[in-house]
Every structure is written in structure tokens, then in C-alpha cells.
Amino acid sequence: MLSLIVSSYQQHYFEQFSENVKATIGDDFEYEIIQQWNPSVMGICEAYNKGAEKAKFDNLLFVHEDILFETKDWGSILIDYLKSDNVGCIGLAGANYIPNTPSPWWVIEGYANSHLSHFNKKTNKRYNYTFEAKENGLLNSKIIDGVFIAVKKTVWKKVKFNEGLKGFHGYDIGFSIAVSQIKQNYILNKISLVHYSSGNLSKEWLESVIKAYSFVEKAKTKIDNKLELVCFNYFADQLRYLGFAMSDKTEYLNQFISYKKLGLKNWLKAKRKIKAIKKYNN
Known part of the structure; x- marks a missing residue:
């Protein structure tokens, strides 16, 4: 069975x-x-x-x-x-x-x-x-x-x-x-x-998670703007802490930042997050 x-x-x-x-x-x-x-x-x-x-x-x-x-x-x-x-x-x-x-x-x-x-x-x-x-x-x-x-x-x-x-x-x-x-x-x-x-x-x-996302179509669902910012910030921090090259960090962050998903207020916060990561690149 x-x-x-x-x-x-x-x-x-x-x-x-x-x-x-x-x-x-x-x-x-x-x-x-x-x-x-x-x-x-x-x-x-x-x-x-x-x-x-x-x-x-x-x-x-x-x-x-x-x-x-x-x-x-x-x-x-x-x-x-x-x-x-x-x-x-x-x-x-x-x-x-x-x-x-x-x-x-x-x-x-x-x-x-x-x-x-x-x-x-x-x-x-x-x-x-x-x-x-x-x-x-x-x-x-x-x-x-x-x-x-x-x-x-x-x-x-x-x-x-x-x-x-x-x-x-x-x-x-x-x-x-x-x-x-x-x-x-x-x-x-x-x-x-x-x-x-x-x-x-x-x-x-x-x-691998990034690649997995590229293989699937995400169904249209109700958008949680606040949560989208939480996930974007977590993603940005992991790119930084796990040792990605600056060029890769920039590429991925620009790829996944979404005005539609984040809404104006959170999109602006996400843009500031990207700016901070570039400033404190390590």
C-alpha cells in the first residue's frame, strides 16, 4: 500500500x-x-x-x-x-x-x-x-x-x-x-x-532555492505586502551572510524586488535595503 x-x-x-x-x-x-x-x-x-x-x-x-x-x-x-x-x-x-x-x-x-x-x-x-x-x-x-x-x-x-x-x-x-x-x-x-x-x-x-523558484510558476494569490518585505529582507541578509559576490547579490536583489508584490511603501524600504547592502559589502 x-x-x-x-x-x-x-x-x-x-x-x-x-x-x-x-x-x-x-x-x-x-x-x-x-x-x-x-x-x-x-x-x-x-x-x-x-x-x-x-x-x-x-x-x-x-x-x-x-x-x-x-x-x-x-x-x-x-x-x-x-x-x-x-x-x-x-x-x-x-x-x-x-x-x-x-x-x-x-x-x-x-x-x-x-x-x-x-x-x-x-x-x-x-x-x-x-x-x-x-x-x-x-x-x-x-x-x-x-x-x-x-x-x-x-x-x-x-x-x-x-x-x-x-x-x-x-x-x-x-x-x-x-x-x-x-x-x-x-x-x-x-x-x-x-x-x-x-x-x-x-x-x-x-x-538551490533560487534555482527551484525559477522552475515553477507561482499561482496568483492574495498578496501580503508586509510579509513580502520580511522575506525580501531575509533573502538579502542571506545573500550577504552566505558570501555571495557583490555582482550576484545585486543581480538577485534586482531580480526579485517587486513593486507589485511589495507595494510602494515596502518597495522603498526594499530599495534602501539594497543600498545598505551595497554600502556595507563584505
Whole structure:
């Protein structure tokens, strides 16, 4: 009933993950785990597409190997949600707004939610996040975090992961936004897991997010001018702190500043932000 697809490069994590799935997914629940061994030999988009091609079930779950499920019988819970014809992606974290500026979901204030636990290996601390939802446990979303992306195989076939992204970042943004153009994405608070990574914001990460944005058409939605400025400023700061050359910073900031999205007042503030970054170039 469910094919779990993992782009894997840490065998000890994969073995731990496989045992955890066996113990939690549900007795007599039909599933398979497709380990696409990938120690940086291909981008995650290619790995996920190769794995999905091998899948024998109609329901797919693209998932990281450094996680542990805590909900019992979660397989049946997930399948029940995937039955609806209008469902696109189901995730555990994401945002129900697509900013004009390339942005991670957690920056999209007022639209971002997650039902995840993160374990920081350095501090040995666990951080739990969740959200309130209607009785069905779902919230509408557009962008889905890549730690857990469930989708029907028929939907994946229409969109697939864009193999123009060669690395290991941005794939979730590109895929979930593309799916949101044809179906409704959701995030769910009925399946709990622990993720043993908090992510790594790097220059490569931001370059991938920028590229992911170039591949998708963003649907026309109600514009939140205030939020657009928040995302633009975050984007500008990341370009600065992650070591982009001044020429690249100028190109990207001019590319993504939008009078229509920001409105006059915020557009002027964004222009001042660009001026400040040029002045304090480092």
C-alpha cells in the first residue's frame, strides 16, 4: 500500500530507520522501503525519481533516513488521507503562502506551521513543534518541507522532481509548489516523528532555492505586502551572510524586488535595503 523512498548515504541511519518503520507503521500493513543509495553520486531529485519508478504501490512517501516515527499505525493514518482525489502532497511542515522572493517555509510568518520534533546532537536537546488544526488534523499548505512528502504516484507522474536541480536542496520547494498548481497540498498533525537534523543553511542551499523558484510558476494569490518585505529582507541578509559576490547579490536583489508584490511603501524600504547592502559589502 505504501512505498517509502529514501535517498540514502548513511547505512547506520537507514538500518535504524528501517527497524523503526517496521515497529511503527502497523501490523499487517503492506509497504516497501526503496533505498536509493546516493553518497553524492546524483542529486536528490534524480534519486527520488529513480526510486519512485521502482515503486510497486500507488502511494509514495519521500522521506529522510535520519528520522524516527513515534506514532503507532501511522501507515493506515497516512493512506486514509491520501485517498481524497483533491490531495496533492501531504507533509508535516510547510507554509500556505508562496513569497515572490526565494524563501524557506519557516520564514513565511503567519502562514508557516510544523508538526515535527528536532533533536540537536550537539546540545543533546529536543525541540517539539506542533499546530492546531480542524478535527481532520490538516492545514492547507503550498510549500512542504522535504523531511516527509507523501503523494499518490499518479500525481508524482504528472510533476516529478525537477532534475535540473542537481544538489540536495530546494527539491521540496520546487516539487510542492508545482504540485500545488494542480492539487491541494496539506500538512498533518496526526503523525509524529523526530528528525535528527536541523538543516544547514549554506550558499549552496540558497543557490538551490533560487534555482527551484525559477522552475515553477507561482499561482496568483492574495498578496501580503508586509510579509513580502520580511522575506525580501531575509533573502538579502542571506545573500550577504552566505558570501555571495557583490555582482550576484545585486543581480538577485534586482531580480526579485517587486513593486507589485511589495507595494510602494515596502518597495522603498526594499530599495534602501539594497543600498545598505551595497554600502556595507563584505
